[in-house]
Amino acid sequence: MLLALLAWQGGVEVKASPPASDLKLVITIEQPAITAPFPARVTLHMHNSGSTTLWLYRPVSPQKTMDGQTAPDASQTGLVTRTHPVEGSTLSIQINPEDSTVTTAGNSKVLKSAGLPRPKLIRLAAGDDFEEKSVIHLAPAWTESNGKKKPIWGRYKFSVTYAAKYSNGDELDRILGVTFWQGAVQSNSLEIELQPPSAAAQGLVAGTITSSENVPQSDVLVSLSDQEERLMEQATTDFDGKFSFTHLPPGLYWATVRRTDFTVDTIVFRHVVLSSAEPAGTLDFVLTPPETYLPKQMLHKPVLFRVTDGAGAGLGNVSLDVTWSSGTVLDSVKGRTSDDGTAALELIPGRNYVTFKRGGCPEDDERMDVAPGPGIDGFKVVFDCTKK
Numbered sequence: 001m002l003l004a005l006l007a008w009q010g011g012v013e014v015k016a017s018p019p020a021s022d023l024k025l026v027i028t029i030e031q032p033a034i035t036a037p038f039p040a041r042v043t044l045h046m047h048n049s050g051s052t053t054l055w056l057y058r059p060v061s062p063q064k065t066m067d068g069q070t071a072p073d074a075s076q077t078g079l080v081t082r083t084h085p086v087e088g089s090t091l092s093i094q095i096n097p098e099d100s101t102v103t104t105a106g107n108s109k110v111l112k113s114a115g116l117p118r119p120k121l122i123r124l125a126a127g128d129d130f131e132e133k134s135v136i137h138l139a140p141a142w143t144e145s146n147g148k149k150k151p152i153w154g155r156y157k158f159s160v161t162y163a164a165k166y167s168n169g170d171e172l173d174r175i176l177g178v179t180f181w182q183g184a185v186q187s188n189s190l191e192i193e194l195q196p197p198s199a200a201a202q203g204l205v206a207g208t209i210t211s212s213e214n215v216p217q218s219d220v221l222v223s224l225s226d227q228e229e230r231l232m233e234q235a236t237t238d239f240d241g242k243f244s245f246t247h248l249p250p251g252l253y254w255a256t257v258r259r260t261d262f263t264v265d266t267i268v269f270r271h272v273v274l275s276s277a278e279p280a281g282t283l284d285f286v287l288t289p290p291e292t293y294l295p296k297q298m299l300h301k302p303v304l305f306r307v308t309d310g311a312g313a314g315l316g317n318v319s320l321d322v323t324w325s326s327g328t329v330l331d332s333v334k335g336r337t338s339d340d341g342t343a344a345l346e347l348i349p350g351r352n353y354v355t356f357k358r359g360g361c362p363e364d365d366e367r368m369d370v371a372p373g374p375g376i377d378g379f380k381v382v383f384d385c386t387k388k
Contacts, residue, residue, distance in 0.1 A: 020183025022050030314341025
């Protein structure tokens with residue numbers, strides 16, 4: 001018999017969460033000398049120095065706060081609900097001139113994925129390491145003279161703060177008996193040099209984004225990539241649907257546009273070639289309503305399952321077959337629990353049907369409703385089975 005744990009019940013001892021300092025962070029940078037408008041390509045090296053397995057959410061995003069949501073009928077499904085602001089996993093940047101006479105700091109922006117985000121959970125056992133790459137646009141500090149601003153190029157101190165916060169993090173810890181790392185950790189500091197654009201960087205890529213009814217589309221994310229499709233810079237369209245990128249050297253560039261508020265793939269991309277003879281390029285886009293045919297075109301959400309026996313011990317080697325269907329799109333996801341009974345899957349929000357299988361036990365089917373919106377969901381199930 002398979003039983004979904006519906007909710008937290010009192011009378012169970014709650015273990016103390018490990019300190020946030022158990023997670024250590026070291027950063028490295030691909031090129032310490034960065035010529036504008038090229039970004040910094042940074043690798044986050046994370047190490048679990050504690051004795052407890054930690055779960056991390058990736059990818060990181062710019063520091064922000066989003067409203068939480070509560071799933072309907074959550075008390076009926078065993079779903080861990082979100083009723084507070086959700087921040088998720090974020091990165092904030094510190095960039096300060098080495099010149100102590102400069103009192104202002106530089107500016108920065110963590111670039112988002114040009115495509116539909118693919119959030120997932122990472123299991124970081126005690127003593128283990130994990131790496132994640134981030135692309136960060138950096139801009140120098142400014143000085144003002146006679147009403148004009150002038151960029152301060154040169155050497156800077158660069159560091160980052162990695163943070164994570166989930167509205168349901170404590171509930172997940174309590175109900176599932178696992179630890180989602182929450183808190184903030186500061187990285188080491190690196191010396192970098194910000195250099196002005198080269199004399200040949202006179203290029204411009206600009207354009208307008210409209211709907212099929214010719215209505216300007218504002219707040220659309222536009223990503224600019226180089227010939228190797230490496231992300232360089234991002235902008236969002238203004239009220240008139242316009243965007244632009246400046247100070248570009250000659251070369252081939254890809255522009256990708258997508259609606260960040262859509263949960264289905266809205267990507268449109270085109271390329272343009274800039275030369276010294278023709279340094280300006282125009283790219284206009286028409287965004288049409290997306291037509292979804294494949295599950296990979298839809299936004300998935302991290303969901304953590306923990307399967308235990310009747311005594312609460314984790315059950316390993318339990319297979320999970322998950323099916324979601326909209327009638328026209330079918331998503332099938334498979335997973336298997338590790339020794340501690342956990343399995344992290346990426347599922348489409350909505351009604352999912354899960355089949356649990358383990359050698360010597362009859363398989364069982366359960367309905368799991370994954371809440372819409374950002375964040376993480378979790379289910380604890382008890383596999384009460386007498387082996388044959």
